Amino acid sequence: MKHGLLLLTLLASLCSSPARSTPTGTPSADRAIEAKITALMARMTLTEKVGQLNFPSYAFPREPQLEAVRQGRIGGLLNVVNPAHVKDFEAVIQASRLKIPLLFAIDAIHSFHIAFPTPIAWAATWRPELAESAAEAIALETAQTGVNLTFAPMIDISRDPRWGRVIEGAGEDPMLGAAFAAARVRGYRKGGLATSAKHFVGYGAPEGGRDYNGAQISAPELFDRYIPPFQAAIEAGSETVMASFNTVNGVPVTANRRLITDVLKTRLGFDGLVMSDFAAIMELKNHGVAADLADAARRALHAGIDLDMESKAYDRHLEAAVKAGKVPMSEVDAAVRRVLRVKYRMGLFEDSPGGVRKIPAKMDEETVRKRARAVALESFVLLKNNGATLPITKESGTVALIGAAALATKDHSWYGPAALEKPRTETLLDALKARIGNRQTLLFSEAFADACGQAFKDKEHALATARAADVVVLIVAEDCTVSGEGVSRADLTLSGVQQEMLDALATVGKPIALVVETGRPLALSAANDEVASMLIAWHPGTEGRTALADVLVGETAPSGKLPMTFPRSVGQIPISYSDLPTSRPPTGDRFTTGYVDEKPTPLYPFGHGLSYTTFAYSGLKVSAPGVRPNGKIEVRVDVKNTGLRAGQEVVQLYTRQTVASRSRPMRELKAFEKIALEPGEQRTVRFLLKASDLGYHDEDGNKVVEAGPIRVFAGGSSTAELETGFEITD
Numbered sequence: 001m002k003h004g005l006l007l008l009t010l011l012a013s014l015c016s017s018p019a020r021s022t023p024t025g026t027p028s029a030d031r032a033i034e035a036k037i038t039a040l041m042a043r044m045t046l047t048e049k050v051g052q053l054n055f056p057s058y059a060f061p062r063e064p065q066l067e068a069v070r071q072g073r074i075g076g077l078l079n080v081v082n083p084a085h086v087k088d089f090e091a092v093i094q095a096s097r098l099k100i101p102l103l104f105a106i107d108a109i110h111s112f113h114i115a116f117p118t119p120i121a122w123a124a125t126w127r128p129e130l131a132e133s134a135a136e137a138i139a140l141e142t143a144q145t146g147v148n149l150t151f152a153p154m155i156d157i158s159r160d161p162r163w164g165r166v167i168e169g170a171g172e173d174p175m176l177g178a179a180f181a182a183a184r185v186r187g188y189r190k191g192g193l194a195t196s197a198k199h200f201v202g203y204g205a206p207e208g209g210r211d212y213n214g215a216q217i218s219a220p221e222l223f224d225r226y227i228p229p230f231q232a233a234i235e236a237g238s239e240t241v242m243a244s245f246n247t248v249n250g251v252p253v254t255a256n257r258r259l260i261t262d263v264l265k266t267r268l269g270f271d272g273l274v275m276s277d278f279a280a281i282m283e284l285k286n287h288g289v290a291a292d293l294a295d296a297a298r299r300a301l302h303a304g305i306d307l308d309m310e311s312k313a314y315d316r317h318l319e320a321a322v323k324a325g326k327v328p329m330s331e332v333d334a335a336v337r338r339v340l341r342v343k344y345r346m347g348l349f350e351d352s353p354g355g356v357r358k359i360p361a362k363m364d365e366e367t368v369r370k371r372a373r374a375v376a377l378e379s380f381v382l383l384k385n386n387g388a389t390l391p392i393t394k395e396s397g398t399v400a401l402i403g404a405a406a407l408a409t410k411d412h413s414w415y416g417p418a419a420l421e422k423p424r425t426e427t428l429l430d431a432l433k434a435r436i437g438n439r440q441t442l443l444f445s446e447a448f449a450d451a452c453g454q455a456f457k458d459k460e461h462a463l464a465t466a467r468a469a470d471v472v473v474l475i476v477a478e479d480c481t482v483s484g485e486g487v488s489r490a491d492l493t494l495s496g497v498q499q500e501m502l503d504a505l506a507t508v509g510k511p512i513a514l515v516v517e518t519g520r521p522l523a524l525s526a527a528n529d530e531v532a533s534m535l536i537a538w539h540p541g542t543e544g545r546t547a548l549a550d551v552l553v554g555e556t557a558p559s560g561k562l563p564m565t566f567p568r569s570v571g572q573i574p575i576s577y578s579d580l581p582t583s584r585p586p587t588g589d590r591f592t593t594g595y596v597d598e599k600p601t602p603l604y605p606f607g608h609g610l611s612y613t614t615f616a617y618s619g620l621k622v623s624a625p626g627v628r629p630n631g632k633i634e635v636r637v638d639v640k641n642t643g644l645r646a647g648q649e650v651v652q653l654y655t656r657q658t659v660a661s662r663s664r665p666m667r668e669l670k671a672f673e674k675i676a677l678e679p680g681e682q683r684t685v686r687f688l689l690k691a692s693d694l695g696y697h698d699e700d701g702n703k704v705v706e707a708g709p710i711r712v713f714a715g716g717s718s719t720a721e722l723e724t725g726f727e728i729t730d
Contacts, residue, residue, distance in 0.1 A: 026354075036349075048098060050314055053314045053339065055075060055078065057078050070095055075103065078151075079105075101348035108147070109153075109154070116138065118519055119154065119168050119170065124378075125375060126560070126672055132183040135186075136188070137367070142191075143191060151242065152198075153180075153198075155181040157173070161209070164519070167484055171563030173563070175669045180229075186237070200244060200264055201226050202222070202244060208488075210488045215247070219697065234269070245277050255289055273339050282313060298327055305335075376547035381561060382535050383535070384610070386533065387511060390612070392554070397470030399470070402447050403446070405428070407451070411540075426546045428549060443465045453494070454496035463505065477516075478494075493523055514534045516536050518536065518539070520564075535552075617651075620636075626728070634687070634689075635712055635724075639685055640683075650674045650716065654712070654718060655711065655713070691728050706728065711724075
């Protein structure tokens with residue numbers, strides 16, 4: 001069956017699939033909300049109803065928008081971050097006929113004032129509770145302005161690091177992605193912001209890794225890989241979902257009723273509002289599925305897009321379309337009901353049955369900084385450490401710190417009001433000086449003219465500095481303009497002249513510790529061959545360089561693990577630990593899966609990450625030889641710190657169904673826990689697996705749990721070798 005036809009079969013499975021509703025509070029409060037909505041809608045004119053679906057960007061001069069709000073023609077605004085301006089709009093609302101409150105939304109993704117590490121780094125901690133803490137702190141800062149909604153979390157799953165927006169998500173794995181999606185939703189909501197889980201669905205799977213490009217996704221892959229984070233976000237209480245820009249199997253999601261209404265709203269039971277992405281309704285013309293803006297508005301509303309962000313298509317055309325009989329009034333009413341439901345649930349109305357929204361007390365800056373630093377400390381991933389080059393100790397001798405990034409304070413964040421000053425940020429050079437400057441010699445050379453190494457400042461000085469040292473710490477950074485939306489890359493090697501600098505330093509003959517600031521996995525094979533140690537620092541935020549210095553000198557041991565596979569070369573992409581097997585597994589023989597010019601394995605696998613100590617796994621056992629499809633089974637494994645210092649380890653559990661009706665992934669992450677162990681300490685870690693979580697979806701989108709053998713693997717990465725197994729029985 002071709003991909004374009006696969007989703008057609010989903011309708012047949014909807015009735016047999018249990019719907020999941022968004023947690024909203026007590027049933028009595030929900031009934032009261034629906035009654036209030038019914039009464040309010042009975043008083044609304046068609047113009048006011050359409051106005052609730054209009055979600056433009058804040059514009060200057062603002063008088064026309066103030067008047068539009070007074071007339072009931074705007075339901076929400078994005079990018080209003082000045083508290084005084086928010087109050088101006090709220091005053092106009094009180095002067096309007098129905099006094100319906102506005103949504104005020106911004107992209108508070110990983111920062112407002114204090115920048116946390118970027119979300120891919122949150123996932124590298126493998127501690128969802130840290131992500132929840134981070135999201136709460138960001139929300140608390142943001143909510144003080146009057147903003148009540150964030151366009152976060154981004155929970156797209158992606159196996160292609162060429163796509164620049166991997167920086168905003170949790171990587172390649174649906175189980176890890178779902179855990180962080182739920183945690184981020186809980187955190188933002190705890191801090192006073194409603195959330196928008198984005199982008200539903202498949203935006204992280206563009207062909208070629210090119211942003212906005214189409215995706216081809218089968219029904220099994222859709223439900224097994226891409227849906228789980230959205231299901232988790234909905235169950236955690238996300239009030240809104242944002243539809244993706246792209247096409248899935250040739251149909252733009254913004255006009256895809258099967259995905260938005262049948263799957264998201266009906267099958268997943270999402271009863272909040274669905275918004276378009278920025279100007280996405282207007283872009284249906286570019287997709288070639290809408291003749292004009294009026295046609296685009298009709299198609300988007302019919303698909304189930306409740307809120308039109310910035311296209312102004314609903315504002316300009318829906319009222320006339322309803323009057324002309326081209327758009328059913330029932331579709332407008334359904335969308336309005338969802339928008340009002342969310343506003344009531346958020347407590348924006350003065351008579352909200354669940355209580356009126358109160359802005360939480362502001363968190364003091366030092367507490368926010370501590371949270372940001374805690375995330376950074378656990379996000380750094382030590383990929384290799386030959387000769388125990390790290391940490392830097394007194395025995396390391398003279399240290400050469402090389403790279404203009406050691407002077408940088410950039411944190412890839414978006415700042416709120418213009419009056420909000422950038423927070424103080426310690427450079428890596430200053431942080432290292434404070435830690436080792438009094439006990440040993442620290443030399444420094446910028447080497448590059450800019451933090452991202454686009455050109456040299458003084459290559460020879462950098463080489464001379466390296467020759468005068470016993471160990472070299474080279475810090476490099478991905479080009480600052482190529483992480484985020486709209487910045488896909490075809491080349492994932494070090495940007496600018498940074499690899500050239502590393503090549504030259506390698507000839508000096510001193511051990512090199514390479515520190516890489518990046519927003520995505522890079523193809524670092526050449527660099528990997530030349531260095532003794534390599535540490536991925538991501539983009540670590542306001543407290544990030546301070547935390548990085550702590551790790552480099554050993555005050556804290558690195559404990560991060562990769563949330564995405566690092567490829568050897570771009571030609572391997574997409575590459576994932578959970579790829580399907582083939583009829584001819586790679587053996588090196590010509591007629592097997594692989595490349596003639598590259599190894600088939602990644603440079604560093606999903607889940608990989610070293611510490612300054614070592615861990616040993618043993619005693620992997622299951623509680624029974626078999627389990628029924630509706631049963632549970634316990635898996636336990638012993639983990640021991642076999643090194644000389646304390647450390648944290650992410651204990652990872654993977655499974656593989658070796659025989660099934662369809663080919664199953666080589667491995668799938670099913671459980672994980674981060675534990676701390678003192679030297680010589682051993683702990684038994686227990687995981688409870690549900691047999692139902694070991695199933696898959698078939699081509700009709702139905703969940704299948706088949707009887708058969710299940711292999712279980714435990715260890716510190718997706719290549720874990722400790723193995724046992726059990727049977728799912730009939």
